[in-house]
Amino acid sequence: MKRGVWIFLAVLVLLAGLGVLAAQRFEGSAPVLVTDETIVLGPGGFDFVIEVEDSDSGPRSLHIRLLDQAGSRTLAEENFPGDLLTGADSASPSRRLELHLDPAELRVPDGTATLVISARDWSWRDGFGGNRTELSIPVLIDTRPPKVQMVSGLTYLQRGGAAAAVYRLGESTAQDGVRVDDIFYSGFPHPSGEEGLRIALFAVPVEAADQPSIRVVATDHAQNEGSVRFPARVQKRIFQQSEIEIDETFVERVAAPLAQSAGLPLGSPSEIFQAVNETLRARNEATIREELANAPLEQRRWAGAFRQLPGSAVMSRFAELRSYRLAGQPVSQARHYGFDLASTAHAPVTAAAAGRVVFAQDLGIYGRCILIDHGLGLSSLYAHLSEIGVGPGDDVESGAVLGLSGATGLAKGDHLHFAVLVGETYVNPLEWWDPKWVRSHINVRLKPPQS
Ligand SMILES: [Zn+2]
Numbered sequence: 001m002k003r004g005v006w007i008f009l010a011v012l013v014l015l016a017g018l019g020v021l022a023a024q025r026f027e028g029s030a031p032v033l034v035t036d037e038t039i040v041l042g043p044g045g046f047d048f049v050i051e052v053e054d055s056d057s058g059p060r061s062l063h064i065r066l067l068d069q070a071g072s073r074t075l076a077e078e079n080f081p082g083d084l085l086t087g088a089d090s091a092s093p094s095r096r097l098e099l100h101l102d103p104a105e106l107r108v109p110d111g112t113a114t115l116v117i118s119a120r121d122w123s124w125r126d127g128f129g130g131n132r133t134e135l136s137i138p139v140l141i142d143t144r145p146p147k148v149q150m151v152s153g154l155t156y157l158q159r160g161g162a163a164a165a166v167y168r169l170g171e172s173t174a175q176d177g178v179r180v181d182d183i184f185y186s187g188f189p190h191p192s193g194e195e196g197l198r199i200a201l202f203a204v205p206v207e208a209a210d211q212p213s214i215r216v217v218a219t220d221h222a223q224n225e226g227s228v229r230f231p232a233r234v235q236k237r238i239f240q241q242s243e244i245e246i247d248e249t250f251v252e253r254v255a256a257p258l259a260q261s262a263g264l265p266l267g268s269p270s271e272i273f274q275a276v277n278e279t280l281r282a283r284n285e286a287t288i289r290e291e292l293a294n295a296p297l298e299q300r301r302w303a304g305a306f307r308q309l310p311g312s313a314v315m316s317r318f319a320e321l322r323s324y325r326l327a328g329q330p331v332s333q334a335r336h337y338g339f340d341l342a343s344t345a346h347a348p349v350t351a352a353a354a355g356r357v358v359f360a361q362d363l364g365i366y367g368r369c370i371l372i373d374h375g376l377g378l379s380s381l382y383a384h385l386s387e388i389g390v391g392p393g394d395d396v397e398s399g400a401v402l403g404l405s406g407a408t409g410l411a412k413g414d415h416l417h418f419a420v421l422v423g424e425t426y427v428n429p430l431e432w433w434d435p436k437w438v439r440s441h442i443n444v445r446l447k448p449p450q451s
Helices: 003-025 248-261 269-293 429-433 435-446
Strands: 032-034 039-041 046-053 059-068 071-079 094-101 111-121 132-141 148-150 155-158 162-169 175-180 183-186 197-203 214-219 225-229 232-235 241-246 313-316 320-326 329-336 339-342 348-350 355-362 368-375 378-385 401-404 416-422 425-427
Touching: 032 132, 039 046, 046 059, 046 111, 059 094, 071 094, 148 214, 148 225, 155 162, 162 175, 162 214, 162 435, 175 197, 183 197, 197 416, 197 435, 248 269, 269 320, 269 329, 269 355, 269 368, 355 378, 368 401, 378 401, 416 429, 425 429, 429 435
Parallel strands: 039 132, 155 232, 241 320
Antiparallel strands: 032 046, 046 094, 059 071, 059 111, 111 132, 148 162, 162 197, 175 183, 175 214, 214 225, 313 339, 320 329, 339 416, 348 401, 355 368, 368 378, 378 416, 416 425
16 A cells, blocks of 8 residues: 555544544533532531532542632632543542631621532533533521520429429520429420420429529521520429239239340349339330330320329329339339329220320330320320220320220239329329319410510
8 A cells, every 4th residue: 555545544543543532521510519418507616518529531620619608719729630631530430528617717607508519520521621511509697596585484383293484485496395403394385386385394303403403595597596494383293102012923923024025134023023113114114205205295185183093093103213122022113104093894985185195015124015295295105904995196185095994914903003204204293183273274375475
């Protein structure tokens, strides 16, 4: 062949190669940005992470700026190594940038702003500038705690007793309620429907310190916490103590099967009883708290006082401290957080007030057990049943039959163990059975406040 032909072919191959290169280098897929959709900037700042990904020519630059009333300013600018001929140096198609946003350092006032992020890749498009992706992220700057205004006045309550707090919030919150020492009781919309008006039922646990700290607290979406002291006087109470004699037959017949089905190690009779009375009890209490914390009813379902089991006699009262003795030796203790009510064997067990069944199944020491949510964080428990006639999700009226009494779980004979809880705390059912107490301590605070 002639030399001219060779040159022609070489040029052709070169052109084809350049064509392939150009086609590659002119790729049109823009970088992908992965980051938060919104930013809520509280006083503690915000750790902002952004990932730029470009699998064709690789990420080339990243530019972050903040737009607010004062104008626009660059917060970060990053150029990633590479060149126009081969694209990004790094084999990895993605790059990551972390930025701590601090409202004080940025001197940005409370309000709204926008974070504008733009990224380019190593493509030849846009006059060799690369494909560009731009993202605007709304930023809410909130460094002030929510305002809490107390509506309800001085409140007397007993240790082991309940109360209601009514308060107004100046802004929408992530969480609000009453904190007694370190126990939190969630707030709910006040039944009056007034915007910003909230109500929280709370309790002073039997074990609380002498002068517990009681505060209404509100936390906003930027983690600012506002709080006010709740004006309360806690009256002292003395709880009964009792000694309960158990024997080996009871351990063998009642406690051992409970230990076994809970997978607890079996040892001597006193070890078995301890494991059931302490370890299994703690587990069962944790289950009760989990069940109740799961989507509590926001509307109150109870009307007046709670109903005691019809025709029942009180066998054991609230918060008595029980010491168990086996063959004369102390083996274990437990506080009794409910009332034991006895009627006839297999007596119909009725709902103390209207509500929704949240739990209805076997629960260790409580045997066949039912939990009812009455709304606003108030609930009741029915234990040791022989039969359960309702299921989770059922709405029940006050006095509805829930099942039959029995002696399942850690029980000596047929009786109903009845308990009332406010949030996660057992409270004295006597208060809730008393129409005057319910009216003057709770229901009066459910009415629209006088202003
Ligand atoms: Zn009991």
